[in-house]
Amino acid sequence: MPFIIHGATGAQGGPLYASLRRAGLDAVAAVRDVAKFPDDTAVSIDNDSVDSLISAYRGADGVFIHLPQTSEAGRLQHARNIVQAIETAKPKRIIISTNGAIVDQPGSALQSSDDSAIMVLIRGVQDSGVSHAVVAPRLYLENLLLPMVFGPAQSEGVLQYPVAADYAVSWSSHLDVAEAAHKLLVDPTVSGVVGIGHQPGLVSADLAEGFSQQFGRDIRYEALLPEAFGDLIEPMIGPATASVVGLYKALAYAPDNVIRQETSAQEVLGLHPMSVQQWLNAMQD
Template identity: 50%
Template sequence: MTFVIHGATGAQGAPLAALLAAANKPVVAIARDAGAAVDNARVMVADYSSVRQLTEVYSGADGVFVHLPLGAEDDRRTYARNIVAAVRAARPARVVFSTSGAVVDAPGNVLQEQQDSAVSTLMRGLEDSGVSHVVIAPRMFLENLLLPPVIDAVGEEGALRYPLAVGFAVSWASHLDVADTAAALFEQPDITGVVSVGQYPAITGPDLAEAFSARRGRDVAYEAIDPALFGESIAPLIGAGAAAGVAGLYQTLATLPDNTISPERSAQKLLGLVPRTVEQWLADIGM
């Protein structure tokens, strides 16, 4: 029984690789660098641009966890097609795909992925492949709050500044929650379609600040900031182009009433998995 993990050295893949390894399940970590090291995992080199390499690592796998890397959308569409081609050729027993926050379960929502997007391309391709698969759909990651401009202000000024209105509710989830969900879905092939991951009922900025206050033992206040200002603050970290895209996302969110999952297709209902509270998440990551 072998589980292939994309991004096993990254934010989403690493927690899942560690969780599976802790359960004594053989893990294959996909890397671009043959010298990459992942604890308790065998590293195999494969690039999203190579169907041949992907097919080789998928062959014989009991499970494949995949998510699309950041980058130009044309490149991501190519990667999606290549993943599908490799799945068709290798026929792994199960594929679990995380949308990484892309909205795929809210038709009519302005954020719903377009039919020609990379995420939609991969979802359609997996559905047409005939291989057992499921889609994990988180909305917004708690790890966003660890960006230096955000977390530094929490520690230095007691201010949690984020580009969401004070009353805007979000179904936050952590990468650890995605890992828990993916591991459970590998074991339950009867569950297909989209599984939403995130807190429900959703919580607001002041709720986040309250959790930080409780964890740190000092008052932390929430402050809504302008998305453009937030984009400027993270530009040195991720580049001006990517930062502008992030700012645009939050500007769009400002036109919506909330960003929440639907309970009908949630991990809570389908798997009995309750996402971590913010305070639990902070404890788990040692913050």
């Protein structure tokens, strides 16, 4: 029976879909337009259509889900629709990616609220009784590929990002998420939240060192204010800028953004995230 992969044409679902296919597993891309998918292993879904989700999920060995980047109202409706489809179709296994939302720090100001879309999705899957696990990355290394970040690092030797120089983060890549999600899909013995990323966290010197090794010259780090970062990304992402700036403002009030050791992929799955240089090399392949 197939593994249904939401977002198989995107940055997060794509590496997982490819990983499963390389392993000879029956991976099926869940996409809106199957005609645009490069091969015939796709099924049409629409997160606004419960019936399409039920049809895709029924008989599946596993489903990988992450909510798309849209309005929170839209994400909430998608979460409710997905939960309804899971309750009806009863696939054997569900893996949810939080896509950077923090769901395993109760009491923290960074913890996603109970009425947020991601928590509605997680709680609904828990209540469905279907075997499941949650992969919980923090910040993605792929954020450093944004042209306003990667460009100055490459041309001017300055890596700019809106976190303080001594702020520790469990950085991870989409490839790390795919590796963990693959293992969790085929191993139903692990449940609960699995943190993805470096533990202990990386600080700016670690990022700069990885870039220096890759480029063969010194790269220095420069912390940006969230508002200044917002000015750089606003022409690219438009109205979504406000939520991005809000995230980095919130992070500034927390001592770090680091996953818990006891629920990390290192501890639970024996998986370790790529170093910054390993990830940069992978991005060039």
